[in-house]
Amino acid sequence: MLRFRKGRPITMLGFFVRRIMVMIPTLLAISAITFVIIQLPPGDYLTTLVTELESRGEAIDQSRLQFLRETYGLDKPMIEQYFVWLGGMLTGDYGYSFEYNRPVADVVGDRMLLTIVVSFATIIFIWVVSFPIGIYSATHQYSLGDYGLTFLGFLGLATPNFLLALVLLYFANVMFGTSIGGLMDPVYMDAPWSWGKMVSVLEHLWIPVIVIGTSGTAGMIRRLRANLLDELHKQYVVTARAKGLSPARVLWKYPLRMAINPFISDIGNLLPQIVSGAAVVSIVLSLPTTGPMLLDALRSQDMYLAGSFLMFLALLTVVGVFLSDVALAMLDPRIRLEGGANR
Numbered sequence: 256m257l258r259f260r261k262g263r264p265i266t267m268l269g270f271f272v273r274r275i276m277v278m279i280p281t282l283l284a285i286s287a288i289t290f291v292i293i294q295l296p297p298g299d300y301l302t303t304l305v306t307e308l309e310s311r312g313e314a315i316d317q318s319r320l321q322f323l324r325e326t327y328g329l330d331k332p333m334i335e336q337y338f339v340w341l342g343g344m345l346t347g348d349y350g351y352s353f354e355y356n357r358p359v360a361d362v363v364g365d366r367m368l369l370t371i372v373v374s375f376a377t378i379i380f381i382w383v384v385s386f387p388i389g390i391y392s393a394t395h396q397y398s399l400g401d402y403g404l405t406f407l408g409f410l411g412l413a414t415p416n417f418l419l420a421l422v423l424l425y426f427a428n429v430m431f432g433t434s435i436g437g438l439m440d441p442v443y444m445d446a447p448w449s450w451g452k453m454v455s456v457l458e459h460l461w462i463p464v465i466v467i468g469t470s471g472t473a474g475m476i477r478r479l480r481a482n483l484l485d486e487l488h489k490q491y492v493v494t495a496r497a498k499g500l501s502p503a504r505v506l507w508k509y510p511l512r513m514a515i516n517p518f519i520s521d522i523g524n525l526l527p528q529i530v531s532g533a534a535v536v537s538i539v540l541s542l543p544t545t546g547p548m549l550l551d552a553l554r555s556q557d558m559y560l561a562g563s564f565l566m567f568l569a570l571l572t573v574v575g576v577f578l579s580d581v582a583l584a585m586l587d588p589r590i591r592l593e594g595g596a597n598r
Contacts, residue, residue: 274580278573285569286344286562290337293558293565299329300353300556327353340562350559354552359563363545369438370544372456373463374528380468381475382518389479393514394506396484404476411473420466420539427462436541438463463540467533478517486510512586519583523576527568 301323308315324330328339340350349359392401427433434440439455446452486492487510495505534546545564552561 289565349563352560354557359560366545376464377468380464381471385472385475389476392480393483408473408476411469416536417539423462482514486513520579522579526571526575
């Protein structure tokens with residue numbers, strides 16, 4: 256894609272370079288803000304640990320406490336801890352999880368596969384359901400079907416995810432005998448992957464997919480309907496119809512291509528969602544995903560686990576926004592690589 260501004264060609268390669276140069280200081284700023292916010296609560300992980308032990312009537316040796324503080328580097332100034340953590344991430348060392356007594360990479364890796372499976376299935380569900388419904392609602396405006404689908408969309412937006420999760424858990428247990436909670440039957444929790452374990456995951460997968468995907472589907476339908484209605488009333492659509500093009504060809508070749516921008520722009524949100532998952536729904540459904548793990552890490556002030564995980568989400572967000580901007584610039588002729596008037 257080529258565009259001229261002030262007599263100079265602007266290429267897609269130049270756009271890539273400029274965006275990457277912006278991404279680097281953005282990630283550095285996010286890392287500093289993330290580390291400072293995690294450190295804002297008084298105390299640290301060892302302080303939380305001592306408080307829990309004292310609440311149970313147990314005591315911890317102060318010399319051992321000081322040894323652990325020196326071992327984990329918690330006795331160093333915050334700025335020094337930040338640079339040690341940042342330097343470790345640049346070399347692939349994400350620190351050590353205090354709560355799990357394991358490297359952060361190992362802790363996150365255990366739950367990453369199931370998180371990706373749940374989130375990817377949810378994304379497919381949202382796109383497959385919302386795309387045809389949004390097109391139908393826009394092309395049949397104010398019809399009975401449009402009103403019915405609009406009502407269902409608002410119902411999906413208004414229903415709390417945790418409430419829908421509880422209803423589906425009861426329904427699945429009564430109708431299909433599916434075990435309550437989790438992403439597989441209890442007998443497969445620590446078992447190696449097998450055909451039976453995969454079948455058990457599929458039996459449980461539809462519940463979190465519907466629960467997490469309901470609000471996303473409803474929101475996507477409304478956005479696609481609104482965008483498509485706006486495009487259908489523009490002059491170029493009227494011109495295409497006047498030239499004798501069939502309604503289906505007019506719809507698929509012109510306005511729909513412009514109206515799918517919300518699907519493309521959502522790439523920036525989809526990538527971190529694949530990893531983080533819905534924390535509240537995961538807790539209600541007892542899913543072994545990374546969402547509850549991040550919540551526990553923040554609550555226990557496990558700073559290296561929480562900080563590394565948040566930085567990974569930030570990286571996915573920045574990369575996702577970059578990919579969506581590139582895709583929009585390539586697919587939508589109304590979008591340019593730079594602002595300003597053409598020269």
